[in-house]
Amino acid sequence: MPVEKNKEYVVEIIDMGFSGEGIAKIEDFTIFIPGAIVGEKVKILIVKVLTSYAFGKIIEVIYKSKARIQEDCTTYKRCGGCNLRHIDYKETIKIKQNSVQALVNKTLKRKIYVKETIGMENPYHYRNKVQYPVGVDKENNAYIGVFANRTHTIVPIHKCYIQKEISQEIGNYICEFINKNKISVYNEKMQKGLLRHIVIKVGIKTNEIMCILVINGKDIPKEKELVEKLIKQFPNIKTIVKNINTKNTNVILGQENINIYGNGYITDMLGDYTFKISPLSFYQVNPIQAEKLYNIGVESAGITNKDIVFDLYCGIGTISLFMAKYAKKVYGIEIVKQAIEDAKENAKINNIENTEFIAGDVEKVLTDLIENKKIIPDVIMVDPPRKGLDNKTVKNILKIKPKKLIYISCNPATLIRDLSKLEDDYDINEIQPVDMFPFTSHVECVCCMVLKK
Numbered sequence: 001m002p003v004e005k006n007k008e009y010v011v012e013i014i015d016m017g018f019s020g021e022g023i024a025k026i027e028d029f030t031i032f033i034p035g036a037i038v039g040e041k042v043k044i045l046i047v048k049v050l051t052s053y054a055f056g057k058i059i060e061v062i063y064k065s066k067a068r069i070q071e072d073c074t075t076y077k078r079c080g081g082c083n084l085r086h087i088d089y090k091e092t093i094k095i096k097q098n099s100v101q102a103l104v105n106k107t108l109k110r111k112i113y114v115k116e117t118i119g120m121e122n123p124y125h126y127r128n129k130v131q132y133p134v135g136v137d138k139e140n141n142a143y144i145g146v147f148a149n150r151t152h153t154i155v156p157i158h159k160c161y162i163q164k165e166i167s168q169e170i171g172n173y174i175c176e177f178i179n180k181n182k183i184s185v186y187n188e189k190m191q192k193g194l195l196r197h198i199v200i201k202v203g204i205k206t207n208e209i210m211c212i213l214v215i216n217g218k219d220i221p222k223e224k225e226l227v228e229k230l231i232k233q234f235p236n237i238k239t240i241v242k243n244i245n246t247k248n249t250n251v252i253l254g255q256e257n258i259n260i261y262g263n264g265y266i267t268d269m270l271g272d273y274t275f276k277i278s279p280l281s282f283y284q285v286n287p288i289q290a291e292k293l294y295n296i297g298v299e300s301a302g303i304t305n306k307d308i309v310f311d312l313y314c315g316i317g318t319i320s321l322f323m324a325k326y327a328k329k330v331y332g333i334e335i336v337k338q339a340i341e342d343a344k345e346n347a348k349i350n351n352i353e354n355t356e357f358i359a360g361d362v363e364k365v366l367t368d369l370i371e372n373k374k375i376i377p378d379v380i381m382v383d384p385p386r387k388g389l390d391n392k393t394v395k396n397i398l399k400i401k402p403k404k405l406i407y408i409s410c411n412p413a414t415l416i417r418d419l420s421k422l423e424d425d426y427d428i429n430e431i432q433p434v435d436m437f438p439f440t441s442h443v444e445c446v447c448c449m450v451l452k453k
Contacts, residue, residue, distance in 0.1 A: 002027040005049050008059060013040045016095050018103075018413070020083045020441035024056070031056045035077075037065040037087060067091035075157055080149030082162060082439040093117040093435060096443040100433050103416040108423060112447075114431045118292055123438030126286045128268070130167040131252050132157075132198045134175070134185050142178050142185045144171040144198060152188060162439065167200040170211060170234055174198055177226055186216045194220070196245060197252050201277055203268035204287045208238045210266045212279050214245050214252060227261045238262050241279050253280060271295070273321050273350050280338045282315045286436045293434045293446055294319045297381065297406045300448035303327045307378040310369070310402075312362050312393070317343030317355065319381060319408075324352045331375070332357040333365045363392045370400050381406045388414025394421050401425065405449040410436075415445055427452055 003009065003026055011024035013036045022036025024044075030053040036042050041063035044056035061068070067088045071077075076085040084092045093116070101114040120126065132144035135154030145154040160168060178185070178195060186193040199212035211230065213220065220226065220242065231237050239262025245254030257264065257279050265278045270287055271294070277283045284290035297319065303309060303326040311320040314332030316339050324330045324347075332355060334340050340359040347355045358365050362384075369375045380402045382389060388411065389397075397405060398421075405426060409415035412433075419428055426449035436444040 001049060002029045003031065003046050003049060003054050005046050005054075008043060008045050009056070010041065010043050010062065011056070013038050013042065016099065018099050018441065020087075020095065029054070033058060034083070035086060036061075037067055037091075039063075039065045040068070073159070073161055075146065075155050075160075078148045078155050079146040079157075081146065081160075083441055084439050085161075089119065089123050089438065092439065093119045096433055096435060096441075099441075100412045100416075100431060100443065100445060103412055104431070107416045107420050108428075109420075110423060110428070112419075112428050112431055114433065117433040117435050117443065118289070119435045120289060120438055123435070124161050125164055126288065126438065127163050128202045128204050128287060129283070129285050130160075130163045130171070130200050132171045132200075134195050134198060136185050142175045142183075142195070144168070144175055162437075164200075164202045166202060166209065166234070166236070170200055170209070170230070170237075171198050173230070173233060174211075174213070174226070177222075177229065181222050183221050191248055192216075199243070199252065199279070201266060201283070203266050203277070205269040206267055207236050208266035208268070209234065209236045210239050210241065210277065210279070211237055212241045212243050212253070212257075214243045214254070216246050218242075218244060223260060231261060238266050239264055243279060255280075267349075270318055271322060273318075273346070275316060275318060276342055276345050276349060277316070278338060278342055280336070281342045282336070282339060284318065284436070289434055289436045289444075290318070293408065293436070293444055294322050296432055296434070297408055297446045297448075298322050298326070300446070301379050301381065301404055301406050303379055308375065309379045309381065310366070310377040312366065312380065312382045313384050314343060314357065315339050315383070317346045317357060319383065320355055320357070321346060321350055321352055323379075323381065324355050327354065327379075330355045331369065331377070333362050334359065335361055363390055363396075366393060366396050370396060376400050377402050379404045379406070381408070383408040384414075386411040386414065389418045394418065398422070398425060401451055403451050405451075407445075407447050407449065409445045410442065412443060412445055415447070419447070419449075422449060425452060426450060 013022035015023040022033040033056040043060040048055040076082045184193040186196040197214035201210040242258040244256040309330045311332040320332040337359045343357040431447040
């Protein structure tokens with residue numbers, strides 16, 4: 001090994017990794033260095049050595065990149081949420097484009113062009129949903145925070161630059177109330193205490209707010225008083241929900257919701273459409289960028305009023321409704337039953353009648369639609385989870401060969417893997433990254449595949 005653990009080295013950063021870390025080499029041996037930027041010279045301490053690579057920690061930046069900026073957040077290094085917070089925003093856009101292009105060049109036969117990442121004009125306070133774990137300090141006072149990276153230690157958070165500011169105000173107000181009234185906070189190790197999480201969802205265009213109190217039990221002391229104070233202090237709160245989670249689990253929300261104020265949901269606008277958002281339903285956390293992403297996907301699909309469209313992993317039907325305007329019929333498939341109920345409701349709210357939403361595993365429902373019901377789509381839209389498409393779904397797509405396949409991805413690695421399985425049958429001209437999560441290493445991509453003649 002050309003490096004040893006706990007020894008110092010001076011290295012030059014020659015590239016950026018997929019998680020935003022700097023990459024250096026010593027005698028062709030790769031070292032990943034969080035917080036380093038390409039072009040910099042840094043003194044590092046080796047903290048971990050594996051067979052083919054190592055990890056280093058910055059001791060001193062000897063030569064700074066012009067892209068390095070003064071961090072504005074005191075907790076980002078511990079929480080790991082914004083791992084590119086030390087880099088100028090315009091440079092982060094380039095880093096994301098380059099990381100996707102590197103995957104393309106490494107994996108695909110045809111070197112597809114990755115377009116410049118579409119960024120945000122104002123990349124601050126963009127998240128419409130926050131899930132605050134609640135902790136207690138040495139004086140036994142409750143506080144909201146974030147989990148330290150790869151741990152369950154709760155780091156107090158004083159100001160977050162990616163969450164909506166109103167969310168933090170509400171979280172702090174609830175903590176003041178539970179401290180004043182000596183309401184207990186859940187202790188994960190002891191599995192005792194009441195309040196576990198405070199989850200807040202905000203309609204970006206409607207300004208409607210949902211407040212979810214995740215509790216280890218059924219009742220909140222002085223619940224009525226808390227509700228009255230919250231809605232008086234924050235008039236935009238449209239609903240307050242108790243979510244019951246008594247399990248010893250990492251999953252934040254339990255399955256039981258009890259409305260203690262309002263009707264249990266809020267609405268928001270995406271494009272021309274109104275969407276109903278419930279406690280358990282998925283809704284894009286950055287609707288401003290989601291709208292751009294969906295418009296690119298729908299426009300590239302070139303859907304006509306003769307086309308049957310399948311929307312796989314449709315969630316609450318957001319992109320299904322975007323496509324329904326142009327299509328003959330849209331079938332949306334999603335495994336989460338609550339999301340499908342919301343999708344059906346969203347179609348009704350928007351007076352859209354040419355959609356059908358089906359709850360179930362995409363792999364099984366897709367097989368049933370094409371083999372038993374003999375419904376063959378002209379266009380397929382997929383927006384899978386991070387693991388990408390399963391092999392059965394890829395085989396089904398290649399069996400029926402729709403004329404166009406639009407792939408929206410939250411994970412470039414599985415996107416490129418799946419494209420490699422489809423590129424013999426489909427022309428893939430370009431990939432468009434969209435920055436859904438500014439100052440993080442995550443990037444969303446959309447690409448249009450056209451069946452080869």
